[in-house]
Amino acid sequence: MEPSRGLSAPPGRALGAPIAGLALLAAGVVALPQLTRDSYYLDVATTILMNLALTMSLRLQVSTGQLNMAHISFMGIGAYASALLVTRVGISFWAALPIAAVVAALLAFPIGGLALRVTGPYYFLITFAFSEVVRLFFNNFFVDLFGGPLTFTTKLELYTLMAALLLVTAAVLVRLEHSRFGLVASAIRQGDLLAETLGVNVFRYKLTAYVVGSLVAGVAGAFFAHSHQVLHSSDFGLEPMVLLVVFTVIGGTGSVWGPVAGTVLMTIAGELLRELHHYESLVFGVVLILTMLWAPDGLVALPGKLARRRRVGVSLAP
Amino acid sequence: MSIDLLVQALLNGFGLAMVYVLVALGLTLIFSILEIINFAHGEFYMLGGYVTYYVFAVFGLNYFATLGFAILAVGLAGVVAERLIFRYLRGKTLNAFIVSLGLLWVMQASAQLSFGVLDKPVPSAFSGIVRAFGLVISVERLVVSLSAIVLIAALYLFLRWSRPGRAMRAMAQDADAAALQGVDIELVSALGFGIGCALAGGAGGLLAPVFAVSPAMGALPVVKAFIIIIIGGMGSLPGAVVGGLLLGSVEGLGSLFMGSAAVNVLGFLVVILVLLVRPRGLFGGA
Numbered sequence: 162m163e164p165s166r167g168l169s170a171p172p173g174r175a176l177g178a179p180i181a182g183l184a185l186l187a188a189g190v191v192a193l194p195q196l197t198r199d200s201y202y203l204d205v206a207t208t209i210l211m212n213l214a215l216t217m218s219l220r221l222q223v224s225t226g227q228l229n230m231a232h233i234s235f236m237g238i239g240a241y242a243s244a245l246l247v248t249r250v251g252i253s254f255w256a257a258l259p260i261a262a263v264v265a266a267l268l269a270f271p272i273g274g275l276a277l278r279v280t281g282p283y284y285f286l287i288t289f290a291f292s293e294v295v296r297l298f299f300n301n302f303f304v305d306l307f308g309g310p311l312t313f314t315t316k317l318e319l320y321t322l323m324a325a326l327l328l329v330t331a332a333v334l335v336r337l338e339h340s341r342f343g344l345v346a347s348a349i350r351q352g353d354l355l356a357e358t359l360g361v362n363v364f365r366y367k368l369t370a371y372v373v374g375s376l377v378a379g380v381a382g383a384f385f386a387h388s389h390q391v392l393h394s395s396d397f398g399l400e401p402m403v404l405l406v407v408f409t410v411i412g413g414t415g416s417v418w419g420p421v422a423g424t425v426l427m428t429i430a431g432e433l434l435r436e437l438h439h440y441e442s443l444v445f446g447v448v449l450i451l452t453m454l455w456a457p458d459g460l461v462a463l464p465g466k467l468a469r470r471r472r473v474g475v476s477l478a479p
Numbered sequence: 480m481s482i483d484l485l486v487q488a489l490l491n492g493f494g495l496a497m498v499y500v501l502v503a504l505g506l507t508l509i510f511s512i513l514e515i516i517n518f519a520h521g522e523f524y525m526l527g528g529y530v531t532y533y534v535f536a537v538f539g540l541n542y543f544a545t546l547g548f549a550i551l552a553v554g555l556a557g558v559v560a561e562r563l564i565f566r567y568l569r570g571k572t573l574n575a576f577i578v579s580l581g582l583l584w585v586m587q588a589s590a591q592l593s594f595g596v597l598d599k600p601v602p603s604a605f606s607g608i609v610r611a612f613g614l615v616i617s618v619e620r621l622v623v624s625l626s627a628i629v630l631i632a633a634l635y636l637f638l639r640w641s642r643p644g645r646a647m648r649a650m651a652q653d654a655d656a657a658a659l660q661g662v663d664i665e666l667v668s669a670l671g672f673g674i675g676c677a678l679a680g681g682a683g684g685l686l687a688p689v690f691a692v693s694p695a696m697g698a699l700p701v702v703k704a705f706i707i708i709i710i711g712g713m714g715s716l717p718g719a720v721v722g723g724l725l726l727g728s729v730e731g732l733g734s735l736f737m738g739s740a741a742v743n744v745l746g747f748l749v750v751i752l753v754l755l756v757r758p759r760g761l762f763g764g765a
Contacts, residue, residue, distance in 0.1 A: 446584030
């Protein structure tokens with residue numbers, strides 16, 4: 162057996178649950194515009210879908226045990242690449258989208274390759290340093306960059322575009338999770354020394370997760386450039402990055418569906434709290450702290466944990 | 480270019496760098512004892528700035544007394560944060576890191592709500608300039624740098640000779656072995672976190688008259704502190720001092736040739752160069 166090669170599903174692993182999950186996600190995405198055409202709801206839903214692409218791909222990287230604080234920078238690289246290709250080179254958005262994603266993935270090789278030489282706290286700080294370099298670079302060379310003329314003009318068209326991009330992304334990421342790659346990633350997360358001694362090329366797996374995650378971030382960035390039209394370096398700074406971390410971690414990084422739960426719930430909560438201004442980040446901060454203290458594995462791990470506790474409770478009852 | 484100009488640029492760079500070393504020492508002390516990266520460290524610096532604003536600029540206490548008060552008050556806030564939150568996260572670096580992001584939000588939002596979002600100016604405690612050997616430095620900068628150096632020396636003496644300081648170093652080496660030797664881990668953790676925060680608070684108090692006080696003031700020094708400890712090696716106190724001197728000289732010399740935005744990129748380029756050669760920093764362990 163060659164553990165470091167091949168993406169075929171390991172034998173005996175049920176694919177029913179992930180397919181049901183994807184079907185549910187697709188049904189929700191298709192149903193929303195049937196329920197409402199209100200531009201505010203479509204706008205929020207589009208943002209959720211874009212953030213889902215980002216958090217699900219961030220979680221792919223976390224699934225190998227590493228929290229990449231530069232994830233938002235690859236979204237930025239995709240956004241700036243797409244904007245430059247459309248406005249300076251003059252190609253269409255459809256051609257710019259894949260090129261921007263590939264540019265983000267190609268840059269992920271050297272950056273990921275350098276950062277992944279270290280682990281743990283060193284890794285957060287190094288990726289954070291990279292994200293600041295990238296942000297300062299954008300800030301110095303392109304103050305406010307125009308994202309290009311809109312090919313998709315209505316909110317519904319933008320929603321449909323992002324929905325299509327997300328469903329493809331989600332299908333790929335869920336497939337990856339339930340392949341040999343997902344199994345090895347989870348082995349690495351639980352102890353990369355052990356995985357290494359069993360013959361897994363840990364660095365290659367981590368780099369693959371880094372590059373694939375950055376490719377998805379690049380796609381999200383190209384969409385962002387197209388839909389927001391004006392790019393500013395602070396769109397790719399620490400603040401939006403922290404939001405991605407919050408969404409991903411509160412949902413839970415143990416399952417592909419964790420970031421989905423976290424992103425949807427926290428975005429809706431954020432919209433409801435928007436009236437509160439400064440209290441919004443106060444509430445978010447408190448929720449984040451309490452979640453990490455009481456449910457460090459995230460919301461999706463809670464039902465299983467409660468069930469276990471109840472079972473233990475029954476067995477201990479007189 | 481004259482030698483004087485170079486020395487002047489280095490001096491300007493070192494002046495502020497000593498204060499950032501103070502912030503970095505707090506960060507690295509907390510990391511070495513608790514294995515926690517406190518991203519909210521800049522918010523303790525901000526707290527020190529506000530204490531200085533209210534006690535010095537509004538109430539009118541003596542500058543050095545205010546500084547002492549800011550150090551104590553922020554240290555106490557650090558002890559509270561450790562007892563309420565971080566003691567449950569000792570050694571859980573990833574979870575603690577995320578919690579500190581939450582704390583950053585809570586502290587920033589609280590500051591915006593209670594102090595307002597606008598900058599508050601703190602008057603200079605010292606005016607005038609000193610000229611010597613063809614160099615010019617403002618008295619204020621001189622006092623700030625010297626106070627930072629005094630605090631760094633005090634920290635060194637505390638960790639080197641005092642009983643709690645030695646307990647901290649023991650815990651940094653091996654918490655279990657320290658506990659077996661009778662070190663009160665809970666007490667040392669709380670004290671270490673408090674002292675780390677107190678250093679940030681002192682730095683905030685020192686720089687409050689140099690820059691204005693605002694809820695977001697912690698972002699710049701904490702980024703500098705992170706650069707310093709990545710260069711020097713996390714958890715290494717001498718590394719933080721050397722990293723600070725290196726960053727100060729690079730930024731000071733860089734400011735002769737380029738604008739302030741480009742100088743900020745320079746610090747990160749030094750980080751990347753150091754990491755290419757030594758991934759764990761100059762003084763980082765194996």
